[in-house]
Amino acid sequence: MSSRSSIIFHALSFSTIDVPNLDDVKSDGRAFETDEVKGRYKFYASFENDYCADYLTEKIQHTYSVGVVPILDESKDYSRFLPTNHSSLRLDDLATSKHLAHRILGVDQHDSAYMKYLDYKESTTPFESLLHPMLLEAFDISQGKWGPHGDEARC
Template identity: 30%
Template sequence: MLDFENACSISSHRAHFSQANAVLFHSRNINSKEISSFPFPRRQEIPYVMVAYESPYNAKLETYKDFFNWTMSYRIDSDVFAPYGGLLRNSELVKVNYAKIWRSKTKGTLWLVSNNNVNNKRKKIVEKLIENGMKVDLYGKVYNREPDNCPRDGAQEGCDERFQSPYKFVIAFENSNCKDYVTEKFWRKAEQYKMVPIVMSRKIYKDLGIPDNMYIAVDDFKTLKEFVEFIENLTSNEKEYMKYHKWREEFRIAEANQEIFGFCDLCQKLMDFQNRTIPKKSYSSLIAWHNEENCDNSFVDRYL
């Protein structure tokens, strides 16, 4: 509901339905059967919004012919752009303490992974990198290994940062390689722990306008051996390594729903909608908009 100060509030109480300026549904918690038995009469004057934070493999979207007016997801072409994080340009260049960052980086590469039920063979790629001589510290449910003194449950405050921040690089492979799909494993590692993310495919990040020198992409290299050699040289070269932190002078990272993203974007659009600056529309098929054709996991095969 929009209050009198042009801010927004979010409610899950059914009693507020008649006052709502938009109705949101989460793709993984709804289906066509539940939509057809929706207990409230359709309000034609407000947008119905489908929220889809997962990749097409896990979003569980259906057709929902002409039921939804807006989409809200990490996709740039969503009606409401709701990424897991994003870059905002600083008003002026920020002074970065490069020497402090370098002194803090006493370890090489980390991979912290808990899900092996994925579509892009990321575990096989990492194991191939290790076969080619890359040193990777493996943690997470997949490897049945937790950091000392920092268990997943019941960890002491700050231990996660103490564990991750010393690493120069982090393997930030997503569970699938899909259009615009970049999650918190990229943004949070770069911002909070000041690590350089290692990703699979440059195109996904380039399409989002993320600076090339913020990350290292495996598919820039003809072979995994070349990639491993590059990382080895970078690990011990302060001057070259710090080039991957240069972006911090010009940009800052905003997490999900901060500043212009997510619910902040939705709030602004609802105000515009009340002023009728956004035309009304509906989606004839959401699954046609968000499906596996927007993903490409095949490129990894050339390395295996």
């Protein structure tokens, strides 16, 4: 079991946090799309598979697109990629898995605390202005591609 999985499973021992089964099917027999599953939750563990300094997992983008707060691992600085410093839960802000479980449950039980994580959605500022300038420079708007290697991920 990976360390990121063990963090979540250890947090489960302190609370009744629901973990979705992505193998569930809808009443019509079709499988749920990942965003449909994420959209039913307030939080989603968005851990990187590998460490690349300038790579951002698509899991984070997907959580923001469906209005879910990502839970991020502590291995890198995400500040230049996130809408605000208070738009995610960071494992490095929490001392233990028990603290993670208590934070999730506390925020879940208080709508005003949860809505603070989504404040960035109320902004009338264009989304592009929320992105770090280096990220904007790396995206070729006319081509709809990232950097000299297009959509190919490189570390």
